Amino acid sequence: MADFEYDLFVIGAGSGGVRASRIAASHGARVAVAEEFRVGGTCVIRGCVPKKLLVYASSFAHELGDAAGFGWTIEGAKFDWAALRDFVASDVDRLERAYTNTLDSNKVEHFHERATIAGPNTVRLASGREISARHILVAVGAWPVVPQFPGSEHCITSNEVFHLPELPRRVVVQGAGYIAMEFAGVFNALASQVTVVNRSDQILRGYDESLRDRLLRITMARGIDYRFNSPIERVEKQADGCLHVYTKGHPDPLTADIVLVATGRRPKTDGLGLETAGIALGANGEIPVNEFNATSCPSIWAVGDVTDRVQLTPVAIREGHALADNLFAGTSRTVDYSLIPSAVFSQPPLAGVGLTEAQAREQFREIKVFTSDFRPMKNMFAQHAERGFYKLVVDAATDQVLGVHMIGPEAPEILQAVAIAVKAGLTKEQFDQTIALHPSMAEELVLMR
Incomplete structure (x- = not known):
């Protein structure tokens, strides 16, 4: 393996990339990882973990409201969005340090810059340096999709929602998947006026119908409004900073302080240079792989959301672990995708x-x-x-x-x-x-x- 600078070079330090790096290094491989943003990936930095903290925080609104029935008198209770936002940010910082320490303790070298593929065994860093590797693993994850309509530049995605300067009084959420329903629940619990607009007539497609119907009834009773079969057609920013949101079939606009678009995620493969290794992307921009996470190029592999199979953090971790064992421990492991449990942290x-x-x-x-x-x-x-x-x-x-x-x-x-x-x-x-x-x-x- 001395012909290459590294035995494994990983592009993307999210859950799957970090796990693959750590396990490969534990088998004695020389490993490096490049991350253009922050170590930890979507789940740690701008996904599962900070979102769950918001869910926990917002659920206290219901807990405090119900406490009187159990004998508690709570006077002067108030909510501070800035305090919550900054606490969540500090915990994200803590987790990023923990992930970085994991790489360091396993002697995985890491580069804090963008990396692209320059050939079957070559990675090019944003600084211009080219690095050779026997194996290259792509684990760059996915990115929120924002439909194109007039005024879409005024909308935000789940990436930006954790950094809002203040709690919005009026929120429009486009989409009715798990991300949309979770954030709709958070803002509703924090007393924002929430309207969910969706292009179809149902929420949480793919989940059992009885659960979907029950959640819809409960959230409507809690004050969330819905516009079904009514996607956003345009958004107009007003002089006072508020947004007028026009949706299909409704002549009168919704007025909002933020418009959160949560209509799915797409593999983050744009500009990655996969064509230099002869790898053709799938219809959704995904990297096609087989059951062993192998691409059409024998030296390049992919795990996690970038493959667009099952976009869940535990799945990416399993795939990264299995790949590292296969490459450097002589195993022949695959991941079983049947009977994967899932949850929606709605309210x-x-x-x-x-x-x-x-x-x-x-x-x-x-x-x-x-x-x-x-x-x-x-x-x-x-x-x-x-x-x-x-x-x-x-x-x-x-x-x-x-x-x-x-x-x-x-x-x-x-x-x-x-x-x-x-x-x-x-x-x-x-x-x-x-x-x-x-x-x-x-x-x-x-x-x-």
């Missing part, structure tokens, strides 16, 4: 694993559906009498649980453990044989008959 949150009811009816001759529609004990004294809803989808022929879907307090925390049972192929009878943990919301999973 309330929802989570699911396996087949939805609709998917199961398409794939199996006969299924059984078990549901529990209940009011969580925590909500007994709440201002809003919101109910939880759990669903088990079961193959009638084998009794195997095909899917579990939940909405209610702490649903994602409960679902992670349940996903193990679904992954293991357990049956409804085995769920039933498990004694309930009482009193808890999770006990509903073993009480459905």
